[in-house]
Amino acid sequence: MNEHQYKFETLQLHVGQEEADPATASRAVPIYQTTSYVFKDSQEASDLFGLRKAGNIYGRLTNTTQDIFERRIAALEGGVAALAVASGAAAINYVLQALAHSGDHIVAATTIYGGTYNLLEHTLPDYGVTTTFVDPTQGASVFENALKTNTKCVFIETVGNPNANLINIEKVAAIAHAHKIPLVIDNTFATPYQVKPFEYGADIVVHSATKFIGGHGTTLGGVIVDSSKFDWVASGKFPQLVEANASYHGISFAKDVGAPALAVFIRALLLRDTGGCISPFNAFLLLQGTETLSLRVERHVENALKVVDFLSKHPKVAKVNHPSLPNHPDHALYKKYFPNGGISIFTFEIDGNEAQARKFIDNLKVFSLLANVADVKSLVIHPASTTHSQMNDEELAQSGIKKSTIRLSIGTEHIDDILWDLKQAFEAI
CATH class of the missing domain: 3.90.1150.10 (Aspartate Aminotransferase, domain 1)
Incomplete structure (x- = not known):
């Protein structure tokens, strides 16, 4: 193990042996309504901040109630790791920020939620990221025809909003992978109970947990699920995930973190710096929704x-x-x-x-x-x-x-x- 070999053996940042297996976890999940955590000693504090040890650092990054919710959603979707954030919009924004930087390009279906369309069409261009929208009713080939050398992902919804149109996920995934980019799917309307996009070739799934997962119109939340299937190193298009990161003294998320590289990258950098975290109480309520x-x-x-x-x-x-x-x-x-x-x-x-x-x-x-x-x-x-x-x-x-x-x-x-x-x-x- 080299100095940048980090311990992410479980689905997520490990916060307690009693919750290591989401399938056998206790039904009584406490609400950890705290901002921060007491460290055992100075060395542990240093190791946690340096990502040399997994665990709770600060409430903006991790929380035990949140962690259990993340594990269960990851298990439902068949992913390796999940990250819960403040809303579905935040989940989508964080994924796109992680994949596409200034000068990059995205291909998306026209048949998506209006807020997501507005993010792609009007907000992200201010940060140098452009999007080509394609009509999926014309077949999967429209996605390939829209790809450019600087395209960093394809974005679709399992069930289109609002007209409930469907897309051939396998064909679009094959096109994306042939060009060494990931397929991102918003699975909010289908839920993992009905469709598991990873089984059809998707690489990253996002949810507005506000919807079916919560189910009662009371609680905002979003979830990012990382399949771990996409090879960031072999792609050659994502230096932010592969090259040494100055923010953590040279860590390579793809090489040193391993399977949950994207989820940890978003948590450790984007969530840390921009703060769209989920409330522990919201995570608790979403856990209740998940049970039904x-x-x-x-x-x-x-x-x-x-x-x-x-x-x-x-x-x-x-x-x-x-x-x-x-x-x-x-x-x-x-x-x-x-x-x-x-x-x-x-x-x-x-x-x-x-x-x-x-x-x-x-x-x-x-x-x-x-x-x-x-x-x-x-x-x-x-x-x-x-x-x-x-x-x-x-x-x-x-x-x-x-x-x-x-x-x-x-x-x-x-x-x-x-x-x-x-x-x-x-x-x-």
């Missing part, structure tokens, strides 16, 4: 498929955007990735104009009108004027969002109540 994830998702999906059937037959609906429908262009991918059914967040187009879409929304009584999804409660919003409102008309069209488009997030209420609400709102228009 499978049960809730089953009910979400059961209700959603009944709503899709209802809407697809309603005379005041022009189109339902859900890949479970046999005439949907992504139906074959749906059968492949969701063999037991899936996707409770989708859109439909009202047979009318924007005013009628808004009137329909305003007359709903069970559905809550708010800017969130994947709550146990049923939710509704008008994407063109809210979640994707930063896009201009051309960008909205490229993303498949019309002024008559309505996004639904189907909750876990009794299906009769959900269908009653939709019926009475249609009657109002």
Whole structure:
């Protein structure tokens, strides 16, 4: 072992033998509501700060409650390490900051969350990082055609937001790997209960844990999961991960940290310096949500498929955007990735104009009108004027969002109540 050989044998920074195995960990996880930790002696303090020893250093970097949450999400996704941060937006931003620096380029699908689109299209260019957006409905080849010599990753969502489109993950992963860059997937809408992107070639997964993982609309949080499958050294495109890092006296994250190199890089540098950490209390609440994830998702999906059937037959609906429908262009991918059914967040187009879409929304009584999804409660919003409102008309069209488009997030209420609400709102228009 050389002087830069560091000990990251477990899924994450080790903080307690009792939690080493997330599958057998005690159900009673304490909230470690502390900013900092007492060191055994000066040598331990020095070793921890120098990354020569794994453990808690300061609350902005690690916390025992957070660590247990990270281990469990990593286990669910089949990753080697996870890092929990303040929000899903923070998770995406940290991954892209780690991979792409000034002068670099990203390729992304057009069919992504409006906030992520805005980050890529408007915010990151201020830091010298540009993005080419491609329409995934045209096939996987559009991703390859958009790649440049300075492209540092491909970014997609397992289930597109808001129209629930699907992408052939294996084909896009193969294209990215042929060009020695990683595939980053936002798996928020699918959850690891339904789809594990690492099994299809993804290298890095991000989540807005605010959504299904938390499940109750009470708690912000984001998670980055590192598969450890991408070879940063062989790629030759990521010197920040391979070359000696001056911040830690010459450490090479790829060579010295090993498997969780990216997760540790983001924690030790980006999170340390920019501070988008998760609260221990939020980590605790997200742990509670994780325990009921499978049960809730089953009910979400059961209700959603009944709503899709209802809407697809309603005379005041022009189109339902859900890949479970046999005439949907992504139906074959749906059968492949969701063999037991899936996707409770989708859109439909009202047979009318924007005013009628808004009137329909305003007359709903069970559905809550708010800017969130994947709550146990049923939710509704008008994407063109809210979640994707930063896009201009051309960008909205490229993303498949019309002024008559309505996004639904189907909750876990009794299906009769959900269908009653939709019926009475249609009657109002």
